[in-house]
Amino acid sequence: MSAAVEEVVTEAPAVEAVPKRAMTLGTGTSLTVLALLVVAPLFVKNFIIFQMTMLLVYGLAVLALNILTGGSGQFSLGQSAFYAIGAYTSAILMEQYNVNYVLTLPVSGALCFAAGFLFGQPALRLSGVYLALATFALATAMPQLLKLNFLEPWTGGVQGLVVTKPDAPFGLPMSQDMWLYYFTLVITIAIYIASVNLLRSRSGRAFMAIRDNEIAASAMGIDVALYKTLAFGVSAGITGVAGSLGAIVVQFVAPDSYTITLAIALFLGMVVGGVGWLPGSIVGSAFIIFVPNIAESISKGLSGAVFGVLLFLVIFAVPHGARQVAIVCQQALAKYKRR
Amino acid sequence: MPVIATRLAVASTALVLFAASIAAAPAADKKYDTGATDTEIKIGNIMPYSGPASAYGQIGKTEAAYFRKINAEGGINGRKINFISYDDGYSPPKTVEQARKLVESDEVLFIFNSLGTPPNSAIHKYMNAKKVPQLFVATGATKWNDPQNFPWTMGWQPNYQSESRIYAKYLLKEKPDAKIAVLYQNDDYGKDYLKGLKDGLGAKAASMIIAEESYETTEPTIDSHIVKLKSTGADVFVDITTPKFAAQAIRKAHEIDWNALHILNNVSASVGSVMKPAGFENAQGIISAAYLKDVSDPQWKDDAGMKQFLDFMAKDFPEGDKLANEPVVGYSVAQTLVQVLKQCGDDLTRENVMKQAANLKNFRVEMLLPGITINTSPSDFAPISQLQLQRFKGEKWELFGDVISGDVGG
Numbered sequence: 001m002s003a004a005v006e007e008v009v010t011e012a013p014a015v016e017a018v019p020k021r022a023m024t025l026g027t028g029t030s031l032t033v034l035a036l037l038v039v040a041p042l043f044v045k046n047f048i049i050f051q052m053t054m055l056l057v058y059g060l061a062v063l064a065l066n067i068l069t070g071g072s073g074q075f076s077l078g079q080s081a082f083y084a085i086g087a088y089t090s091a092i093l094m095e096q097y098n099v100n101y102v103l104t105l106p107v108s109g110a111l112c113f114a115a116g117f118l119f120g121q122p123a124l125r126l127s128g129v130y131l132a133l134a135t136f137a138l139a140t141a142m143p144q145l146l147k148l149n150f151l152e153p154w155t156g157g158v159q160g161l162v163v164t165k166p167d168a169p170f171g172l173p174m175s176q177d178m179w180l181y182y183f184t185l186v187i188t189i190a191i192y193i194a195s196v197n198l199l200r201s202r203s204g205r206a207f208m209a210i211r212d213n214e215i216a217a218s219a220m221g222i223d224v225a226l227y228k229t230l231a232f233g234v235s236a237g238i239t240g241v242a243g244s245l246g247a248i249v250v251q252f253v254a255p256d257s258y259t260i261t262l263a264i265a266l267f268l269g270m271v272v273g274g275v276g277w278l279p280g281s282i283v284g285s286a287f288i289i290f291v292p293n294i295a296e297s298i299s300k301g302l303s304g305a306v307f308g309v310l311l312f313l314v315i316f317a318v319p320h321g322a323r324q325v326a327i328v329c330q331q332a333l334a335k336y337k338r339r
Numbered sequence: 340m341p342v343i344a345t346r347l348a349v350a351s352t353a354l355v356l357f358a359a360s361i362a363a364a365p366a367a368d369k370k371y372d373t374g375a376t377d378t379e380i381k382i383g384n385i386m387p388y389s390g391p392a393s394a395y396g397q398i399g400k401t402e403a404a405y406f407r408k409i410n411a412e413g414g415i416n417g418r419k420i421n422f423i424s425y426d427d428g429y430s431p432p433k434t435v436e437q438a439r440k441l442v443e444s445d446e447v448l449f450i451f452n453s454l455g456t457p458p459n460s461a462i463h464k465y466m467n468a469k470k471v472p473q474l475f476v477a478t479g480a481t482k483w484n485d486p487q488n489f490p491w492t493m494g495w496q497p498n499y500q501s502e503s504r505i506y507a508k509y510l511l512k513e514k515p516d517a518k519i520a521v522l523y524q525n526d527d528y529g530k531d532y533l534k535g536l537k538d539g540l541g542a543k544a545a546s547m548i549i550a551e552e553s554y555e556t557t558e559p560t561i562d563s564h565i566v567k568l569k570s571t572g573a574d575v576f577v578d579i580t581t582p583k584f585a586a587q588a589i590r591k592a593h594e595i596d597w598n599a600l601h602i603l604n605n606v607s608a609s610v611g612s613v614m615k616p617a618g619f620e621n622a623q624g625i626i627s628a629a630y631l632k633d634v635s636d637p638q639w640k641d642d643a644g645m646k647q648f649l650d651f652m653a654k655d656f657p658e659g660d661k662l663a664n665e666p667v668v669g670y671s672v673a674q675t676l677v678q679v680l681k682q683c684g685d686d687l688t689r690e691n692v693m694k695q696a697a698n699l700k701n702f703r704v705e706m707l708l709p710g711i712t713i714n715t716s717p718s719d720f721a722p723i724s725q726l727q728l729q730r731f732k733g734e735k736w737e738l739f740g741d742v743i744s745g746d747v748g749g
Binding site for chain 2: 162
């Protein structure tokens with residue numbers, strides 16, 4: 001009975017199947033991008049370095065959502081909640097308990113993994129838009145939970161917490177901004193490589209099998225419930241690390257920083273970057289950081305509307321986001337080489 | 340080619356002349372930091388033009404209009420104001436990004452009237468570490484008056500705590516055995532007010548306040564809170580709500596015949612946006628405190644300062660809502676800044692800007708209530724700390740009692 005019902009539900013998969021090879025970049029391109037990311041900060045102002053750091057931080061959060069949605073086919077509008085948990089974990093550990101900032105990252109990651117895994121349990125019963133709605137509730141609730149009176153001694157309540165910016169260690173001759181940038185870069189690359197490997201592994205194949213067809217996946221012997229919650233946990237854990245880095249870079253956490261707007265921005269970043277295409281995360285992140293600034297420079301009063309128009313143009317012209325652009329470029333290049 | 344050569348020649352001649360003029364002038368009293376030159380003063384500003392608090396964006400637009408007017412009239416000591424205002428959508432991480440853009444990329448002399456407690460908290464430490472003034476921030480939190488630890492940050496409006504201390508003083512005097520019910524918005528603004536009230540009541544706070552209710556801005560209506568507060572039998576209702584909710588509270592309290600003494604915070608004391616929608620007949624006898632003139636209040640109809648303000652709105656900022664409170668604030672705070680810059684003269688260093696901002700003595704802008712003045716000193720970073728009590732009667736506020744000072748240090 002249930003098979004028939006489920007078949008109706010999964011008839012049109014919400015997330016298009018992406019072959020796993022298409023999820024990453026070629027070695028040559030990867031190395032070029034990496035070289036650019038390493039060298040660029042040496043030539044720009046501290047402010048630009050700060051923006052690049054935020055680019056990596058949001059890129060990491062978008063990547064996490066990409067694993068969840070592009071990998072296992074589950075939606076989430078609640079990523080801001082995990083981001084907030086990560087940010088507050090770091091801020092509280094650093095400011096109230098004087099823990100070294102580096103050590104707070106694994107704590108945040110583990111805590112958010114647990115939170116995501118637990119939230120994944122009830123979410124198992126939901127799919128598609130219903131799951132999106134449940135996670136939406138999580139994102140709406142989070143800022144208010146952070147304001148709770150009995151948490152105030154730790155969270156600082158509505159006033160938030162100010163985080164001290166760490167200096168470069170071992171007396172390295174670089175500014176705080178530059179050090180944080182390279183620190184973030186190393187962690188981002190590590191997580192990126194781990195994510196690529198995860199999606200290429202047995203577990204990754206299980207995620208994708210679930211995404212493509214749940215019934216077929218369970219017929220192949222995949223523990224659907226376990227892998228679905230696992231995807232939630234991994235995604236939340238990475239988001240938590242991104243939140244921690246964000247808190248350290250911005251030097252401030254407050255409930256107003258982690259509203260539903262952030263969750264929607266991350267979702268937007270994923271769609272613009274290309275669902276299921278991991279390198280697109282950084283493109284999506286660039287979109288959510290820089291396009292609002294561009295919109296504002298066009299019109300101050302109508303910045304929201306201008307942003308909407310730009311977003312519409314992107315979705316209309318390249319519905320598959322940056323992935324589509326990359327594929328077109330690749331084909332053009334191949335044609336050029338053949339000639 | 341010849342064109343380029345000519346241009347080069349002109350440019351280099353200009354450069355030589357310029358260098359010569361610098362050398363020639365005894366460079367006497369002119370001192371500049373980044374962002375100030377002989378012809379221009381660059382000022383940064385951050386406002387929520389988008390997002391949940393976008394109504395306050397009007398303040399930034401009013402300021403831009405006022406500086407345009409000042410520039411058209413020749414600027415300040417011959418220098419034009421270059422006012423760069425960015426949107427942060429009331430999101431603290433975005434505020435940090437915009438503040439850093441202003442300081443490090445646009446290279447402004449200082450940041451002026453950035454809005455909101457969370458956004459300003461986010462850049463508080465940064466601005467002070469960079470030693471760039473964070474001048475006249477647009478928030479009523481108490482922590483901005485802390486010259487010892489944060490010598491580069493200064494508020495402007497009376498802080499929330501001093502206002503509710505004034506209510507406490509009034510209650511202790513007029514109704515010492517009051518049973519008080521408090522409704523407050525569950526954020527920094529609401530909690531600051533509540534703290535001021537409790538501090539003001541002192542030892543009697545615990546016995547006098549018999550009920551506290553908080554609401555979230557996301558609630559569609561606060562009617563149920565009002566009903567609950569009435570059921571406690573309180574005879575004083577301290578109403579710490581923003582305009583939309585204040586109108587609901589006034590209406591509901593009257594509807595259910597709750598005849599408590601209604602004390603309404605200044606945030607929502609606007610005749611046009613609160614009293615009128617709530618119904619004048621429901622609002623009789625409400626007590627509040629004020630420091631600025633309310634445009635929608637008929638008693639200022641023939642006031643000279645009010646006329647100047649309305650002229651400005653008609654001529655320089657016609658797209659603004661002249662009945663709202665925001666343009667009055669933007670206009671007055673911009674005037675205060677112009678005074679500070681005038682006092683700076685030709686010494687436009689960041690240090691001197693702070694020094695002059697902390698050296699305002701009995702300065703008045705026209706839209707302040709009569710008798711209220713702006714005063715600062717190196718140990719007092721709270722420019723406006725006076726308010727006057729007022730009672731709603733008919734269709735307008737009636738001021739009563741003296742101008743009261745409710746100074747609270749950070």
